[in-house]
Amino acid sequence: MRSSISLLTDFGTKDSFVGQMKGVILNINPEVNIVDLSHDITPFNIGEAALMIEKCHKYFPLGTIHVAVVDPGVGSKRRPIIVMNGDYFFVGPDNGVFSSVMESSEKVEVIHVTNNEFFLRKGSMTFQGRDVFAPVAAWLSKGETAFNFGKKIRDYHVLEMPVPTCDKDTARGEVISVDRFGNAVTNISLDCIERFITGRPINSLTVRIHDESIQVKRFYEEGRGEGLCALINSDAMLELFLYQGNASQTYRIGCGDLVSVMMS
Amino acid sequence: MRSSISLLTDFGTKDSFVGQMKGVILNINPEVNIVDLSHDITPFNIGEAALMIEKCHKYFPLGTIHVAVVDPGVGSKRRPIIVMNGDYFFVGPDNGVFSSVMESSEKVEVIHVTNNEFFLRKGSMTFQGRDVFAPVAAWLSKGETAFNFGKKIRDYHVLEMPVPTCDKDTARGEVISVDRFGNAVTNISLDCIERFITGRPINSLTVRIHDESIQVKRFYEEGRGEGLCALINSDAMLELFLYQGNASQTYRIGCGDLVSVMMS
Amino acid sequence: MRSSISLLTDFGTKDSFVGQMKGVILNINPEVNIVDLSHDITPFNIGEAALMIEKCHKYFPLGTIHVAVVDPGVGSKRRPIIVMNGDYFFVGPDNGVFSSVMESSEKVEVIHVTNNEFFLRKGSMTFQGRDVFAPVAAWLSKGETAFNFGKKIRDYHVLEMPVPTCDKDTARGEVISVDRFGNAVTNISLDCIERFITGRPINSLTVRIHDESIQVKRFYEEGRGEGLCALINSDAMLELFLYQGNASQTYRIGCGDLVSVMMS
Numbered sequence: 001m002r003s004s005i006s007l008l009t010d011f012g013t014k015d016s017f018v019g020q021m022k023g024v025i026l027n028i029n030p031e032v033n034i035v036d037l038s039h040d041i042t043p044f045n046i047g048e049a050a051l052m053i054e055k056c057h058k059y060f061p062l063g064t065i066h067v068a069v070v071d072p073g074v075g076s077k078r079r080p081i082i083v084m085n086g087d088y089f090f091v092g093p094d095n096g097v098f099s100s101v102m103e104s105s106e107k108v109e110v111i112h113v114t115n116n117e118f119f120l121r122k123g124s125m126t127f128q129g130r131d132v133f134a135p136v137a138a139w140l141s142k143g144e145t146a147f148n149f150g151k152k153i154r155d156y157h158v159l160e161m162p163v164p165t166c167d168k169d170t171a172r173g174e175v176i177s178v179d180r181f182g183n184a185v186t187n188i189s190l191d192c193i194e195r196f197i198t199g200r201p202i203n204s205l206t207v208r209i210h211d212e213s214i215q216v217k218r219f220y221e222e223g224r225g226e227g228l229c230a231l232i233n234s235d236a237m238l239e240l241f242l243y244q245g246n247a248s249q250t251y252r253i254g255c256g257d258l259v260s261v262m263m264s
Numbered sequence: 265m266r267s268s269i270s271l272l273t274d275f276g277t278k279d280s281f282v283g284q285m286k287g288v289i290l291n292i293n294p295e296v297n298i299v300d301l302s303h304d305i306t307p308f309n310i311g312e313a314a315l316m317i318e319k320c321h322k323y324f325p326l327g328t329i330h331v332a333v334v335d336p337g338v339g340s341k342r343r344p345i346i347v348m349n350g351d352y353f354f355v356g357p358d359n360g361v362f363s364s365v366m367e368s369s370e371k372v373e374v375i376h377v378t379n380n381e382f383f384l385r386k387g388s389m390t391f392q393g394r395d396v397f398a399p400v401a402a403w404l405s406k407g408e409t410a411f412n413f414g415k416k417i418r419d420y421h422v423l424e425m426p427v428p429t430c431d432k433d434t435a436r437g438e439v440i441s442v443d444r445f446g447n448a449v450t451n452i453s454l455d456c457i458e459r460f461i462t463g464r465p466i467n468s469l470t471v472r473i474h475d476e477s478i479q480v481k482r483f484y485e486e487g488r489g490e491g492l493c494a495l496i497n498s499d500a501m502l503e504l505f506l507y508q509g510n511a512s513q514t515y516r517i518g519c520g521d522l523v524s525v526m527m528s
Numbered sequence: 529m530r531s532s533i534s535l536l537t538d539f540g541t542k543d544s545f546v547g548q549m550k551g552v553i554l555n556i557n558p559e560v561n562i563v564d565l566s567h568d569i570t571p572f573n574i575g576e577a578a579l580m581i582e583k584c585h586k587y588f589p590l591g592t593i594h595v596a597v598v599d600p601g602v603g604s605k606r607r608p609i610i611v612m613n614g615d616y617f618f619v620g621p622d623n624g625v626f627s628s629v630m631e632s633s634e635k636v637e638v639i640h641v642t643n644n645e646f647f648l649r650k651g652s653m654t655f656q657g658r659d660v661f662a663p664v665a666a667w668l669s670k671g672e673t674a675f676n677f678g679k680k681i682r683d684y685h686v687l688e689m690p691v692p693t694c695d696k697d698t699a700r701g702e703v704i705s706v707d708r709f710g711n712a713v714t715n716i717s718l719d720c721i722e723r724f725i726t727g728r729p730i731n732s733l734t735v736r737i738h739d740e741s742i743q744v745k746r747f748y749e750e751g752r753g754e755g756l757c758a759l760i761n762s763d764a765m766l767e768l769f770l771y772q773g774n775a776s777q778t779y780r781i782g783c784g785d786l787v788s789v790m791m792s
Contacts, residue, residue, distance in 0.1 A: 075747020219339020323551030483603025
C-alpha cells in the first residue's frame with residue numbers, strides 16, 4: 001500500500017518553500033502520496049495549525065505521516081520531534097503544534113530528532129521544514145523506525161488552549177476560528193452539550209453571544225432568512241452561521257468572543 | 265492503470281474541509297490520483313462551478329471521477345447524485361453543478377445516491393463532501409458499480425444558463441466569466457461564429473461591447489499596443505482581452521455584459 | 529520508479545488552466561507524480577518564475593521534468609523548448625524562464641519543440657501550456673527521447689539578471705524578491721561573502737540598506753526585539769528580515785533596493 005505524507009505550513013503557495021520540501025520527499029521516496037492539508041495558516045500562528053491537525057489527522061489512512069511546519073523558532077533551541085499515537089506519525093517542531101494529539105492519546109510517544117544521518121546534507125539554519133522534517137517524514141514513509149531518529153522525551157511542549165466549562169444545564173466557551181464562509185466555530189463540543197440535552201431535540205437549545213439569543217438548526221439551509229443561527233458542525237462543534245452570508249463580518253464575530261449554550 | 269479523482273469546491277485552502285476529504289479518499293483507495301481542479305470557486309456559486317466542470321472534465325483519462333462540492337443546500341432534501349456520460353463519472357449534489365454534462369450527452373444516466381453502506385460512519389448533517397461524495401468517489405475509483413449506490417432518476421436538476429443567439433450574420437451573447445488575467449470570456453462559441461464566417465479569416469470579424477467596436481486577433485501578442493481586443497480562446501469561446509493588462513478592470517467589463525460579433 | 533513532473537505557472541488556482549494541464553498529463557501518463565511548484569507567479573513575470581526554477585529544481589529526483597508556463601508571447605514566434613542539463617528536463621517557452629539553468633550548467637542542451645505528433649490534437653493558438661508543454665512533459669516522463677521532439681538550437685533566450693559586485697572587502701547587490709513573510713531576499717550569495725569573511729563569524733558583518741546599518745544573525749529568532757536584521761537564508765543568499773514581523777512593509781523595502789555587506 002502506498003503511504004501518505006500530509007503537509008501543513010504557513011508558507012503560502014507563492015514562494016519556493018513548499019516546492020523544495022516536496023522535492024526532498026520525492027527524492028527519498030518517489031512512491032509516497034504527498035497531500036497538502038493547507039499552506040495558508042496565518043504566519044506564525046501555532047494554535048491555528050494545532051486546530052487543523054486535530055480536525056484532519058484521523059481521516060487519513062493509519063500510518064500516515066503528518067508534517068506541520070509553523071515554526072517561528074527555527075534554528076533556536078526548540079527541538080525537532082516525531083510524535084506517535086499508535087495510529088499516526090507527526091513530524092515538526094516541539095512548539096505545541098501537536099498539542100491536541102499529545103493530550104487526547106494515552107499512548108503518545110515523542111522522539112527528539114537528533115540523528116543527522118537522515119537530514120539533508122548542506123542544510124541551513126533557517127529551514128528545517130526542508131532540511132529536517134521533510135527527509136525525516138520521507139524516511140518514516142519508507143519504514144524507518146522512529147526510534148532510529150533520536151531519543152524519547154517526556155518534557156515536550158503543549159499549548160494552553162481555552163477550555164470550555166460544561167455544567168449541568170449550560171456550556172460556556174468561545175469562538176476559536178472563523179472559516180472561509182465566515183462561520184464562527186466555538187470550542188463547545190457536542191459531547192459537552194449532550195451532558196444536559198439528554199436526548200431532547202437540538203432546537204430546544206438557545207445560544208447566547210453579544211447579548212443576543214439565537215436558535216440552533218440542524219443544517220445550514222434551515223437558517224434561510226433567519227439571520228444569525230447556530231448548528232453542530234461537521235467536526236461536532238457548536239458553530240455560528242448566517243445562511244449564504246458571512247456571519248463573522250455581518251455580526252462582527254471574531255476569535256475570543258464568548259458564547260454560551262443552554263436549554264431554552 | 266491508476267484511476268483519478270478530481271476535486272472542485274468552494275472550500276478555499278485555509279480550512280480543514282479539503283484535507284478531510286482527501287484523507288477519506290486515501291483511506292479507501294490509497295492508490296488513486298487526487299487532482300485539485302480548484303477550491304477557489306466563489307462561495308455558493310453553482311454556475312461558476314458548472315463552467316469549470318464543462319471546461320476541464322474531458323481532458324482527463326476516461327473513467328476519471330469528477331467530484332464537485334458547491335453545495336449551499338447540504339443537509340436539506342437536495343439529493344446526492346452520480347452522473348455518468350459513458351466516459352466519466354461525476355459525484356456531487358443535484359443542484360445543477362453538472363448541467364453541462366447532462367445537456368451535452370445523449371446517454372447520460374443519473375443515480376440518486378442512497379446506499380449508506382458506502383458513507384462515512386458517524387457522518388454529519390453539514391458536510392456531505394467528506395461524508396458522502398468523497399467515499400462514493402473513492403469506491404467508484406476501486407471499481408464499485410454505480411448502480412450499487414442507489415436508483416436511477418430522471419428528474420435531476422439542470423441550471424438555466426444564458427444562451428447566445430446565432431443568426432446568419434451575427435451572434436449575440438454575454439460575458440460569463442472573468443479569469444485571473446482579467447480576460448472576459450463570453451458564451452459565444454467558435455461553432456456559432458463558423459455559421460457565418462464560412463472560411464474567411466478571423467480578423468474579418470468585428471466585436472461590439474459597451475458601444476465600442478473592437479478587432480479580433482489570433483493570439484494575445486497580436487493585441488500589443490492596441491487596447492481592448494478579442495480572440496477565440498483555448499476553450500473555443502470568444503474572449504475579450506488587453507495585452508499584458510487587465511481588460512475587465514481597465515474597461516469595466518463584468519459578467520452579464522452584452523457582446524455581439526458580426527462580419528466587418 | 530515513478531517519475532515526477534513539476535508545474536510552475538502564473539495561472540492562479542481559480543481558473544481552468546491548471547486543471548486542464550493536469551488532465552492532459554494524466555491522460556498520457558497516469559502513473560506520474562504531478563507536483564505544483566506554484567501557480568501564483570505574478571502574471572507575466574518571467575524573472576520571478578526563473579528565480580523559482582533556480583531555487584527548487586535541484587531538490588527533486590534526478591530526471592524530474594520541470595514545466596514552467598509564464599508566457600505572455602504564446603502564439604507568436606517565440607519557440608517552445610526542452611532544456612536538458614544532464615540531471616533534469618525543463619519544458620516551456622523560450623523566453624528566459626530557464627535562464628539560471630542555461631547559465632549555471634556547462635552541458636546544457638536545448639531542443640526547439642516542433643514535432644506536433646506529440647501535441648494535443650485540436651489545440652489552440654493561446655494555450656500551449658495545455659496543448660504543447662503538458663503533453664511533451666508527459667511523453668518525456670514515459671521515456672520518450674528529447675531529440676524526437678525537434679532539433680537542437682544554440683540561440684536560445686537568456687534573461688539579463690542584475691549581477692552583484694563582490695570585491696575583496698565588500699559585496700554590493702540588490703533586493704530581488706520579497707517572500708510571504710515580508711523577508712527581502714538579495715542577490716548576494718554566501719559564496720560571494722565567503723571571499724572576504726574568510727572563516728570569521730557571520731556576526732562580524734555589517735549590512736547597509738537605505739542608509740541604515742544592520743546586523744547579521746544566524747537564524748530568525750536571534751533577531752527578536754532587534755528591528756531590521758539580516759541572515760544567510762536557506763538558499764544561501766543574504767536576506768533582510770524582521771523577527772515575527774514584515775520587514776518589507778515596516779521598512780518599505782522592495783525589489784531593486786540597493787544592499788551592501790562588508791566587515792564591521
